[in-house]
Amino acid sequence: xxxxxxxxxxxxxxxxxxxxxxLLEAESAVWRERLNWDYLSSAKLLLQYLxxxxxxxxxxxxxxxxxxxIFCVYEDSKAVIGDVFAHNLGERHQDGHLKPEAxxxxxxxxxxxxxxxxxxxxxxxxxxxxLLHPGGALGDVFREAGFDVHRRLYLRRSxxxxxxxxxxxxxxxxxxxxxxDSDLVAAGRLISEAYRGHTDSLINDQxxxxxxSAFSRTxxxxxxxxxxxxxxxxxxxxxxxxxxxxxxxxxxxxxxADTLPRFAFTRPFAGWVxxxxxxxxxxxxxxxxx
Amino acid sequence: xxxxxxxVTEANTHAVELYFDEHYSMTHSFNAAVWVRPER
Numbered sequence: 001x002x003x004x005x006x007x008x009x010x011x012x013x014x015x016x017x018x019x020x021x022x023l024l025e026a027e028s029a030v031w032r033e034r035l036n037w038d039y040l041s042s043a044k045l046l047l048q049y050l051x052x053x054x055x056x057x058x059x060x061x062x063x064x065x066x067x068x069x070i071f072c073v074y075e076d077s078k079a080v081i082g083d084v085f086a087h088n089l090g091e092r093h094q095d096g097h098l099k100p101e102a103x104x105x106x107x108x109x110x111x112x113x114x115x116x117x118x119x120x121x122x123x124x125x126x127x128x129x130x131l132l133h134p135g136g137a138l139g140d141v142f143r144e145a146g147f148d149v150h151r152r153l154y155l156r157r158s159x160x161x162x163x164x165x166x167x168x169x170x171x172x173x174x175x176x177x178x179x180x181d182s183d184l185v186a187a188g189r190l191i192s193e194a195y196r197g198h199t200d201s202l203i204n205d206q207x208x209x210x211x212x213s214a215f216s217r218t219x220x221x222x223x224x225x226x227x228x229x230x231x232x233x234x235x236x237x238x239x240x241x242x243x244x245x246x247x248x249x250x251x252x253x254x255x256x257a258d259t260l261p262r263f264a265f266t267r268p269f270a271g272w273v274x275x276x277x278x279x280x281x282x283x284x285x286x287x288x289x290x
Numbered sequence: 291x292x293x294x295x296x297x298v299t300e301a302n303t304h305a306v307e308l309y310f311d312e313h314y315s316m317t318h319s320f321n322a323a324v325w326v327r328p329e330r
Contacts, residue, residue, distance in 0.1 A: 035318065036295075062295035081323075107298045118325075126325040131297070135319030151300040154318035155309050162313050199301050203322045 005062050005101055009112050012057035017047040020059070027085045031132060035154065046071070058112050060086065060105045066104040070113045079117045080204065081128035084109050084138070102118055106133075107141055114145045127204060150203055210289055 024043040049055040049071075057071030068086035068238035072079050086105035117123050129152065130138060141150050188209075195207035296314070298305050299322070 036293075124327040127323070129320065129322045131320050133320055135321065137321075139321045139323075142321065142325075145325065147323040147325045150322045151321050152320055153298050153299060153300055153306065153316045154295065154320065155314040156293055156295045156317045157309075157312065157314040160292060199299050203299065203324055271327075 005067075005104060007067075007108055008106065009058050009108060010061060010063040012050070012055055012059050012069060013053045015050060015059050015066070016053070017050045020050055020069060021047065023066055023069060023085065023087055026087055027083075027132075030085075056116075058109050060109055062105070068102075068109055070106075070109040072113060072117065074123075077122060077124040079123045079126045081110070081117075081126065081130070082114055083132070084113070084130060085132070103137070106138060110138055110141050111145075114141070115160065118145065125205065129203070148202075150199065152203075196254070 024046060028039040028043050031037045046055070053070050056074070057069060059066055066087075068084070070081065070084040072081045074080075084106050086102040086109075088099050088102045114126070117126050120142035126147070128142070128147075131154070135151055142149050192207060192209055197202040198207070201207040294314075296309070298309060299316065300319070
């Protein structure tokens with residue numbers, strides 16, 4: 001190894017939770033620092049999978065010390081690379097770049113994972129969104145293996161900034177009310193329709209089907225999202241006829257931030273502005289026909 | 291609650307513009323990667 005590392009890559013299922021705990025704690029700190037996300041619940045879930053020895057992936061050992069890991073999950077013929085992390089990822093040079101050792105470990109792990117999946121006859125599709133890793137990082141590894149790579153942006157909006165205007169009035173036939181569990185199938189139908197032919201449905205094929213949209217298995221593929229599912233906060237509007245018009249799905253909150261990972265509209269972007277503004281509206285938790 | 295966050299694909303330019311108009315700012319970016327096995 002050019003960096004002097006003495007890396008050994010082993011199957012993740014050889015390792016139980018105690019061996020990975022320090023690594024996951026270090027990763028949780030990076031999630032908190034970089035994205036203001038509480039990763040501890042997700043880490044706890046991962047540790048449970050590790051103890052069950054059911055999580056496919058690899059561990060990187062440097063001189064016998066666990067220094068990185070990667071895992072994936074299978075969904076039928078699709079594999080999702082959920083995360084890759086190296087121990088000193090959080091330690092950066094003054095210019096903000098990762099240390100070469102961390103890059104080397106993550107690159108090595110990712111290449112192993114990709115090679116395994118590409119050579120798995122039952123795998124016809126591989127997806128990955130490595131949210132923690134800054135733009136450009138590891139992109140070349142994916143491209144070299146024949147992946148299409150799409151840049152995604154993480155946006156933040158302070159509620160202490162410019163005041164959010166009051167939501168505009170809705171057309172009389174629309175109703176806005178909080179999410180109900182019974183809305184799941186209708187939301188799935190709306191989302192799959194709205195995302196037909198959309199770039200995001202190329203990135204995540206769950207958007208292409210009603211079932212996939214309604215029951216996002218993101219919680220398994222990407223554990224960082226898992227705690228969000230426990231506290232859904234969703235606003236939606238439907239027509240007087242009962243057919244859906246727009247919906248806005250929000251899952252949060254983690255520490256002091258709410259995350260809106262997905263929303264869909266049956267007409268382009270209509271309603272999003274007021275839906276977003278509703279978060280700051282004093283009426284946000286009330287059913288309303290406007 | 292003090293802030294809202296979300297992720298959006300850069301190629302979805304209409305959505306990105308809309309968010310910026312709503313005073314969102316980009317604080318981070320990352321890659322989404324997809325591979326599909328070629329049909330034989």
